[in-house]
Structure formats: C-alpha cells, structure tokens
Amino acid sequence: MDDRYLKIAIAQYKPILGDIKKNIEKHIKLINKGIEDKASVIIFPELSLTGYLLKDLVYDLQLDKNSTVLEPFKELSEKIDIVIGFVEKGENRLIYNSLLYYSKGKLLSNYRKLRLPNFGMFEEKRFFKHGEDISVFNTSYGKVGTLICRDFLFPSLAYTLFYKGADFIISISNSPLRGIETKEYQSQAMWEDAGKVYSRFFSMNVVYVNRVGFEDGFGFAGGSFIANPEGKIIFKAPFLEEGLYFTDIDLSLTDKARSIYAYYRDEDFKQIKNFLNEGLK
Amino acid sequence: MNINPELVERTLIHFIRDEITKFGFKKAVLGLSGGLDSTVAAYLTSKALGKNNLIPLIIPYKSSSKKNMDDAIKVAKIVAEKHHIINITEQIDIYFKNNPTEEKLFIGNKIARERMSIIFDYSAREKAMVIGTSNKTELLLGYGTWFGDLASSVNPLGDLYKTQVFQLAAHLKVPEQIIKKTPSADLWPGQTDEEEMGIMYKIADEILYLIIDKRKSVKDILDWGYDEDLVFKVLKMVKSSQFKRTMPIIAKLSHRTIGKDFLYPRDWGV
Numbered sequence: 057m058d059d060r061y062l063k064i065a066i067a068q069y070k071p072i073l074g075d076i077k078k079n080i081e082k083h084i085k086l087i088n089k090g091i092e093d094k095a096s097v098i099i100f101p102e103l104s105l106t107g108y109l110l111k112d113l114v115y116d117l118q119l120d121k122n123s124t125v126l127e128p129f130k131e132l133s134e135k136i137d138i139v140i141g142f143v144e145k146g147e148n149r150l151i152y153n154s155l156l157y158y159s160k161g162k163l164l165s166n167y168r169k170l171r172l173p174n175f176g177m178f179e180e181k182r183f184f185k186h187g188e189d190i191s192v193f194n195t196s197y198g199k200v201g202t203l204i205c206r207d208f209l210f211p212s213l214a215y216t217l218f219y220k221g222a223d224f225i226i227s228i229s230n231s232p233l234r235g236i237e238t239k240e241y242q243s244q245a246m247w248e249d250a251g252k253v254y255s256r257f258f259s260m261n262v263v264y265v266n267r268v269g270f271e272d273g274f275g276f277a278g279g280s281f282i283a284n285p286e287g288k289i290i291f292k293a294p295f296l297e298e299g300l301y302f303t304d305i306d307l308s309l310t311d312k313a314r315s316i317y318a319y320y321r322d323e324d325f326k327q328i329k330n331f332l333n334e335g336l337k
Numbered sequence: 338m339n340i341n342p343e344l345v346e347r348t349l350i351h352f353i354r355d356e357i358t359k360f361g362f363k364k365a366v367l368g369l370s371g372g373l374d375s376t377v378a379a380y381l382t383s384k385a386l387g388k389n390n391l392i393p394l395i396i397p398y399k400s401s402s403k404k405n406m407d408d409a410i411k412v413a414k415i416v417a418e419k420h421h422i423i424n425i426t427e428q429i430d431i432y433f434k435n436n437p438t439e440e441k442l443f444i445g446n447k448i449a450r451e452r453m454s455i456i457f458d459y460s461a462r463e464k465a466m467v468i469g470t471s472n473k474t475e476l477l478l479g480y481g482t483w484f485g486d487l488a489s490s491v492n493p494l495g496d497l498y499k500t501q502v503f504q505l506a507a508h509l510k511v512p513e514q515i516i517k518k519t520p521s522a523d524l525w526p527g528q529t530d531e532e533e534m535g536i537m538y539k540i541a542d543e544i545l546y547l548i549i550d551k552r553k554s555v556k557d558i559l560d561w562g563y564d565e566d567l568v569f570k571v572l573k574m575v576k577s578s579q580f581k582r583t584m585p586i587i588a589k590l591s592h593r594t595i596g597k598d599f600l601y602p603r604d605w606g607v
Contacts, residue, residue: 072359073604111600236345237338270355272602275348296351 060308062197065095065136066280066301068293070269073107076117080105080128083140086300087132093302096197097137101228101267101280102169102205103153105142108230109271114183118145121156121166133158137195139265141204141228144168150185155202155228157193165193169204170213177232177274190216197307198223205229208250208264218258219325223310225254229266233277233295241295244279248289256287259313259320261305268298285313338546340501342508346381349493353385356491357466359604364465368456368486369393369413369420370523371405373515374494375470376412377502380509381493382468383416391417392463396452399426405523408515415512421459425451445524449485457488466490474499477545478571479578480534486522487581498542534574536567544571 067086072078083100090098102108106117119125119142129138137159144154146168153172157165168187172180190213192201201217201224208214208227217225235242247264255262261284268278280293282303291303314320357365365382369375383391393413397406413420429448438444460467469489471481473496481487494502499520506516520530520538531537544563547553548571558568584596593599 073602109602109604111602113601113605233348236340236348239341239344241344268351270352271604273352273356275352296347 060306061304062097062307063093063095064263064282064303064305065090065093065098066263066265066282066291066293066303067098067100067104068266068268068278068280068297068299068301069100069104070267070276070298071104071107073109073271074113074117076105076119076125079107080125084128084132087129087136087138089300091132091135095136095302097139097195098300099139099226099228099263099265100141101265101276102141102155102230103143104140104228104267107271108267108276109274110143110183114143114151118143118151120145121154121163126156129156129158130161130163134161137164139202139226139228146185151183152187153180153184153204154187155204157200157202157226159195164195165191165200165202167191167202167204169207171206171210173206190220192217192220192222195224198310200224200226203227205231209246211250211254214250214254214258218254218260218320219323222258223260223307225260225262227262227264229264231266231277232274241277241279244277244295247279248281248283251281251283252287252289255283255285257319259285259310259317261285261310268296285310338498338500338542340497340504342505345497345501345505346384346508349381350385353382353468353491353493356604357386360466362464362466364390364392364463365468365491366392366394366456366459366463366465367468367470368452369395369409371402371408371412371515372518372523373499373502373506373511373520374472374475375409376511376515377506377509378468378470378494379412379416380511388416389418390465392459392465393417393420394456394459395420395422396455397422397424397426398429398448399424400524400526402521402523402526408512408518411512412515423455425455441525445522445528446482446485448524449482449522453482453485453488460490468493469495471495472497472499472502474538474542474545476582477549477578478534478541478574479581480530480574481581483581498546499538500542536570540564540567541571544568545575548572 087098139157141155144152146152153169155167170187172184172186174181192199199221201222233241251262251264263282265280266278267276269276278293278295281289282291284290293301369379379393395409456467467490469492471487472494475481476495521528547558559565587595589597
C-alpha cells in the first residue's frame with residue numbers, strides 16, 4: 057500500500073455501560089488488532105469509554121484528559137492514530153461530552169461536543185456543558201476536523217470545518233435506532249444524507265462511526281460509513297453488528313475533486329461572513 | 338403503520354440477546370397462551386437465545402380453551418426443547434372458595450397474577466429472565482392486569498401495535514391458526530379482547546398511531562372522519578391507565594430520591 061491509500065479502522069463497538077476499566081481493555085484489544093492489520097487510524101464511537109445512557113453516572117465517570125487512566129492510548133498511538141470518546145472533567149469542574157485524538161505518542165486534539173441534544177429521548181444538557189471551539193489539525197494523511205453525534209446534523213459546523221481546510225471529517229456517534237417502517241432505520245437516512253452532501257460539496261472524506269448494543273431498551277444502530285469526496289458511500293458497516301471494519305481510502309480523490317469541482321476556490325467565505333453579520337443585525 | 342418485519346425481527350433478536358446476556362443470564366421463560374403475542378415473543382426469543390435456552394410455560398385454568406392449550410403446546414414444541422404445563426385450577430378455586438366473588442374481572446386478574454407468580458418462580462428455578470408479551474396497544478389502552486400479564490423483565494413487543502404484531506407474525510411464519518384466531522385473554526369462556534375493550538384493534542391502532550406516533554391533534558383526527566366517541570374513548574383509556582405504565586410512586590422526602598434525582602440506568606455496569 058503506498059501513500060495514496062489510507063487504511064482506516066472503524067471500531068463499531070459495544071461498550072459496557074459505566075465500566076471504564078473493562079472498556080479500556082476492550083479498546084486495547086481492538087487497537088492491537090488495528091495495528092496488526094496495519095491501519096493508520098482507528099476510530100471509536102462517541103462516549104466509547106463509558107457508554108451513552110449515563111445520567112448520574114457522568115459524575116462518577118468524568119476524567120481529566122490528562123488522567124493516567126488514559127496513558128495506554130498515548131502509548132499505543134505510537135503505532136496507530138486513535139480516536140475515542142469519553143466524559144471529560146474540564147476546567148472549573150464543567151463536564152463535557154468529548155473526543156480525544158491521539159497520534160505519535162501524544163494527545164493531538166481534544167474536541168467537546170457543541171450541539172447537545174435535549175429533546176424527546178435526549179437529555180444531554182442536563183448532564184453536560186457544551187463546547188466552545190472547533191478546529192482542524194494536521195495528521196499524516198491530511199487535515200482533520202472532528203464532530204460528535206448531533207454536531208454532524210448541523211451543516212454550519214461541517215461548513216466551518218470545510219472553511220478551515222479539513223480534508224476529513226471524523227464524526228463519532230451514539231445514534232439510537234428508530235423508524236422501522238422503511239427498508240433501513242429511518243434515523244440512518246439522516247446521517248447518510250448529511251454525509252453524502254458534506255463529502256460531495258465540501259470535497260472531503262467523511263467518516264461516521266456509530267456504536268451498537270442496547271442500553272435500557274435503546275438500540276444503537278451501527279451502520280457506520282465512509283463517504284468519499286465525490287459524495288459516494290464507499291463503505292457501510294452492517295446494522296447492529298459489533299466489529300472492526302477496515303477500509304482503504306484513496307487520498308488522491310480529494311485533490312481530484314478539489315480541482316475538478318473547485319467548490320473551495322469558488323466559495324467566498326468573506327462574503328458569507330458578511331451575509332451572516334447582516335442577518336444578525 | 339406498516340413495518341419492515343425483517344428489520345424488526347433482526348432488531349428484536351439483538352435486543353433480547355443483549356438485554357438478557359449482559360446480566361449474566363442465558364435463558365428466558367415466558368407464558369405461552371396459544372395466542373398471537375406470546376407466540377411471536379416466543380419465536381423471537383427462541384431465535385435470539387436458541388431453542389435450548391427458552392422455557393415456555395403453559396399455565397391453564399379449568400376454563401381455558403382446549404384449542405388454545407393445544408396451540409400453545411404446538412408452538413412450544415417448535416420454539417423450545419422443553420416446556421412445562423402447570424395447571425392452576427386447584428389453587429385458584431381454593432382461593433375463590435374462601436373469598437367468593439361474582440366479578441369476572443376479579444377472577445381474571447387473580448388468574449393473570451397467579452400465572453405471573455409462577456413464571457417468576459420458574460425464572461428463579463431456571464436462572465432465566467422473564468420475557469414480556471404485552472404489545473403497545475394493550476399497554477396504551479391499559480388492557481392487561483397490573484403486576485399480572487403486564488409484569489416482565491424484558492418486553493420485545495412493547496413498541497409494536499397489535500396490527501404490527503400481526504405483520505411480524507406473518508413474516509415469522511407462525512402457525513396459521515394462531516394468526517387467524519380472534520384475540521382473547523381467555524380468562525373466561527367466550528371472552529374476546531375487542532368486545533371487552535369496546536373497540537376493534539384496527540381502529541384503536543389507527544387512532545393511537547396518529548395521536549402518539551404521528552403527534553396529530555384530536556381536531557385533525559376528527560376532521561379525517563374518525564368517530565368522535567371512539568377517539569375520546571381511546572384517549573380516556575390511555576389517560577386512565579397511565580399508572581400501569583409507571584413504577585410505583587415514591588414520596589420525595591430526602592435530598593436524593595429514587596427515580597427523581599437518583600438517576601441511574603437499569604443497565605448500569607453490565
């Protein structure tokens with residue numbers, strides 16, 4: 057495999073609710089498998105260290121991003137980039153739904169979920185503070201921006217990452233399945249529609265990683281996917297099945313899409329900024 | 338209202354397997370009546386856990402229909418390697434001999450609770466979890482015995498209307514006579530669900546689906562020509578049975594109260 061291809065490992069994983077120790081053991085096994093199969097990056101879903109339906113457990117499970125508990129990820133990232141999700145104990149004792157990106161033995165990026173869902177079956181605002189920042193960072197395979205679950209449903213956030221020059225959006229999720237009247241879960245179409253639009257019109261790769269398993273009757277769908285810069289879904293994991301799924305991404309397609317369609321060149325970010333400013337008056 | 342039965346089957350098999358095995362259990366028990374709901378629940382559980390891990394319990398009373406009993410045995414043989422038949426006539430009759438009543442409903446509720454007490458006893462004997470068989474229609478209309486047939490640990494059918502359970506049953510290829518049978522709790526001879534509830538499942542399901550799933554207003558539903566009396570009857574049934582769908586309420590006294598601000602998931606640490 058030459059530099060043109062990036063091998064990506066999606067850990068469509070089932071955490072044990074509220075048991076960080078066991079979850080870290082499970083992560084390590086999968087990461088070692090990823091290293092063995094020569095993946096460059098392995099991505100776990102949202103809140104992969106804890107599970108989703110935490111409620112009061114968030115107070116018991118919050119971790120500082122520099123906690124020694126997380127050391128194994130730092131060490132293992134010498135051999136593979138690692139993306140995990142966890143309950144972050146931030147400054148001023150604020151608790152965030154966060155993502156950590158480890159690379160080359162270091163913590164490369166820490167992203168905090170911006171758009172917490174708080175309606176219907178969701179009550180994240182009761183337990184979490186929302187993040188304040190969004191950024192892209194350099195990796196060995198290009199510029200990466202990260203999102204967490206519902207963030208991905210805001211085109212404005214994907215657009216912001218496009219503006220900041222992202223070649224990749226990595227979005228980690230804990231999306232409960234719902235809607236059983238159609239061929240696939242109705243909830244799945246929402247994620248795939250967004251993924252296809254962002255990847256095509258922002259000429260980038262979109263990697264969406266969702267978890268599986270049930271918690272108190274909520275089923276997490278899986279259906280993780282990768283959409284390429286032409287807006288095509290090139291990989292889709294099965295629903296409900298736990299597994300480590302590998303895909304080779306052709307990195308040359310980003311250059312190709314950027315030069316052919318020139319969306320980035322022809323976008324006028326200053327103009328959009330002015331439009332938004334006008335609208336806020 | 339139409340479901341994709343294949344997707345539902347797959348989802349519920351994962352649900353049953355996950356919600357049982359994560360607690361360290363391998364097996365499940367359930368009461369098999371020869372009716373549609375318990376048959377469908379048994380088919381799904383058998384697929385999720387394997388025939389050797391499902392123990393159906395057939396619990397007839399002297400008035401139970403022979404036909405239902407035969408159908409239940411037929412299903413039990415399809416879905417499980419072994420089943421138990423426990424006749425409760427003696428204990429029910431002794432109880433009502435000492436505590437006489439003419440109320441059919443009291444007798445029916447007692448039978449339903451006797452069955453559930455046996456199912457939970459067997460769950461302990463067999464180290465098995467109890468699979469519930471109440472569908473969304475019954476749960477919403479409150480058509481079930483509180484702490485009787487409504488009691489269970491894991492309920493795969495609780496988000497499917499009766500109409501949808503029929504669709505799933507057809508997909509699962511359960512015996513034809515069970516799909517064709519008139520729905521009945523079989524708590525006394527000649528009882529049928531629809532007569533007792535005073536509404537047909539099909540119409541009840543449509544009204545419930547529009548109000549609950551589709552969040553339509555009552556005004557919209559009446560404008561579409563649904564019978565006003567039936568719509569209000571359904572609404573009243575849903576409201577008056579709300580208590581059956583909740584845990585017993587606790588008076589808040591302390592600064593941290595179970596269910597109010599002591600909020601942990603059931604699947605905590607498993």
